[in-house]
Amino acid sequence: MRPALPPSAALSPAVAGAILLTLAASVTLTGHDGLRAARVLALMVPLFIWLRWPVQHHAWKALRLVLVSTMLCLFVLDGVVRTYIQSRYQAVPESAMVLAAVANTSPREAAEYAQSMGHALWLGLVGAGVALCAVIALTSLSNRHHAPMGKAGRWALIALLVLCSVGLLSKHWRRYHPAIYWSTWVTSITQLRSSLANQGDEREQLLANAEAAKPWLTSTGPSTVVLVITDSVNRDNMSLYGYERETTPELTAFSREEAARWLTLSYAWSAEPGTLASLSGIFSFGMRGQNDPVGQHHHVLAMARAAGYRIWWMSNHDDIAIDQQHARLAHSVEMINRQPGRGSASLDSELLDCLEEALVDPTERKLIVVHLLGAHPDYRRRAPEGMRPFDAGNDAVEARMVNDGRSLWVREMRQTYDAAIRYHDGVVTQTARLTRQHTPAQGQAAWLYLSDHGQEVGHSANRTGHSAATEAGYRIPALVWRSSPPVPAEASKRPFRADWMGWLLADLMNVRWDAMEPSRNVLDEAYAWEPPALPLKDVHFHR
Numbered sequence: 001m002r003p004a005l006p007p008s009a010a011l012s013p014a015v016a017g018a019i020l021l022t023l024a025a026s027v028t029l030t031g032h033d034g035l036r037a038a039r040v041l042a043l044m045v046p047l048f049i050w051l052r053w054p055v056q057h058h059a060w061k062a063l064r065l066v067l068v069s070t071m072l073c074l075f076v077l078d079g080v081v082r083t084y085i086q087s088r089y090q091a092v093p094e095s096a097m098v099l100a101a102v103a104n105t106s107p108r109e110a111a112e113y114a115q116s117m118g119h120a121l122w123l124g125l126v127g128a129g130v131a132l133c134a135v136i137a138l139t140s141l142s143n144r145h146h147a148p149m150g151k152a153g154r155w156a157l158i159a160l161l162v163l164c165s166v167g168l169l170s171k172h173w174r175r176y177h178p179a180i181y182w183s184t185w186v187t188s189i190t191q192l193r194s195s196l197a198n199q200g201d202e203r204e205q206l207l208a209n210a211e212a213a214k215p216w217l218t219s220t221g222p223s224t225v226v227l228v229i230t231d232s233v234n235r236d237n238m239s240l241y242g243y244e245r246e247t248t249p250e251l252t253a254f255s256r257e258e259a260a261r262w263l264t265l266s267y268a269w270s271a272e273p274g275t276l277a278s279l280s281g282i283f284s285f286g287m288r289g290q291n292d293p294v295g296q297h298h299h300v301l302a303m304a305r306a307a308g309y310r311i312w313w314m315s316n317h318d319d320i321a322i323d324q325q326h327a328r329l330a331h332s333v334e335m336i337n338r339q340p341g342r343g344s345a346s347l348d349s350e351l352l353d354c355l356e357e358a359l360v361d362p363t364e365r366k367l368i369v370v371h372l373l374g375a376h377p378d379y380r381r382r383a384p385e386g387m388r389p390f391d392a393g394n395d396a397v398e399a400r401m402v403n404d405g406r407s408l409w410v411r412e413m414r415q416t417y418d419a420a421i422r423y424h425d426g427v428v429t430q431t432a433r434l435t436r437q438h439t440p441a442q443g444q445a446a447w448l449y450l451s452d453h454g455q456e457v458g459h460s461a462n463r464t465g466h467s468a469a470t471e472a473g474y475r476i477p478a479l480v481w482r483s484s485p486p487v488p489a490e491a492s493k494r495p496f497r498a499d500w501m502g503w504l505l506a507d508l509m510n511v512r513w514d515a516m517e518p519s520r521n522v523l524d525e526a527y528a529w530e531p532p533a534l535p536l537k538d539v540h541f542h543r
């Protein structure tokens with residue numbers, strides 16, 4: 001017969017196990033939300049199954065105690081750290097903001113950070129220590145059980161184990177296991193550290209190149225230029241560009257109010273189908289590829305700085321590469337979206353307050369870059385819930401898509417995409433109205449809007465998303481407003497390519513330098529169109 005339970009044990013193994021499960025589960029539930037919390041709990045359940053399994057041998061029990069308590073401590077620490085980061089920064093640990101902050105922090109800064117937290121840090125450490133001790137003590141108590149288990153009980157545990165193991169088979173599920181998650185996290189930090197070091201040097205080089213070009217200003221008064229870059233917006237889905245669904249009534253109204261100061265670039269194209277490559281071209285005057293060395297290349301933000309502009313960058317994206325390659329050339333950087341990936345749900349309108357703050361800043365020469373999520377997949381998340389003006393279907397667009405053999409799913413995605421464009425219309429128009437409203441006295445203001453690339457939503461293929469292989473992937477909107485002088489109306493029919501934006505932006509900022517190419521500035525009489533090399537056949541760029 002096995003020895004009886006020692007009388008010193010205040011809790012029976014079963015009660016200790018139940019308390020342990022409650023503790024670990026509640027920490028997990030505060031650290032993760034929704035479906036992810038359920039997945040993490042499923043990853044934790046096998047530990048409890050093992051703990052309940054009737055094991056006789058002492059060596060096995062000792063091993064079980066060490067492994068189960070270590071793993072449960074990891075789960076609890078994972079939950080505590082996540083809860084802290086979420087409540088303090090509204091962010092998850094793998095967000096670009098947190099990764100960049102950790103990768104950028106020296107040991108001295110880390111010590112200062114700890115100091116700045118004062119006794120909250122000690123309270124937190126003591127709290128975490130108590131929780132870990134409780135986990136170990138409860139695991140140890142629970143580990144002592146000798147309750148025998150019948151065949152039925154064993155089969156039930158095995159069935160539960162198999163059920164939970166399904167989670168381990170899925171990569172998206174498994175990666176939230178704290179042991180896997182945090183070792184991946186440490187690897188990301190290490191990689192980021194080495195690449196960030198290089199990009200700081202690259203920015204220095206770009207600033208030096210701009211200084212060497214000695215740019216000058218052609219006007220002396222105050223100047224405010226707002227550059228709005230959006231994501232995944234196809235001009236064919238904007239009523240301003242002739243789309244049958246009324247997706248852009250507000251831009252259309254503003255363009256009529258401001259007819260003399262407004263330019264719709266009818267035939268605008270991106271030179272790339274993806275964000276990073278497109279932004280590289282947009283900011284480098286079409287000269288520098290995504291992974292090219294800096295060399296003698298110019299960055300339009302560096303040029304603006306060298307000419308005396310103060311630069312703001314405000315973004316609804318959360319992307320380390322964009323942050324490092326472009327945003328950090330600005331004097332002030334504000335990233336409002338700290339939940340990474342396609343699932344992020346922060347709406348673009350949340351940037352409007354930031355924009356207004358920058359617009360009222362008394363600095364004489366301002367360049368304000370506003371980077372929107374636009375209509376980036378997932379389309380559903382780009383507009384407020386319930387804003388679905390095109391769900392009824394039965395219109396010309398729907399009829400054409402049916403005629404073209406588009407599936408029901410693609411047609412529904414088009415309705416969602418158009419709803420995102422309709423919401424986007426309000427945000428974009430508001431950025432233009434704010435720019436007009438804050439035109440400096442005795443000065444100028446200008447506003448430029450374009451998308452980084454287009455989007456295929458059943459335009460010429462029965463699918464949706466970024467598209468390198470169809471024109472829809474490159475058909476972007478590009479719009480200009482300038483308080484004075486009037487914009488040349490004839491420019492509206494000139495084809496425009498996004499990677500030449502730098503020349504147009506420099507014109508709007510009244511920045512000049514010796515090696516400028518007026519033939520690439522769409523506002524200039526000397527403009528000479530050269531089509532970008534798209535991986536497509538028979539593109540009619542005047543369309």
Ligand SMILES: [Zn+2]
Pocket residue numbers: 231232274275276376452453
């Ligand atoms: Zn994009």
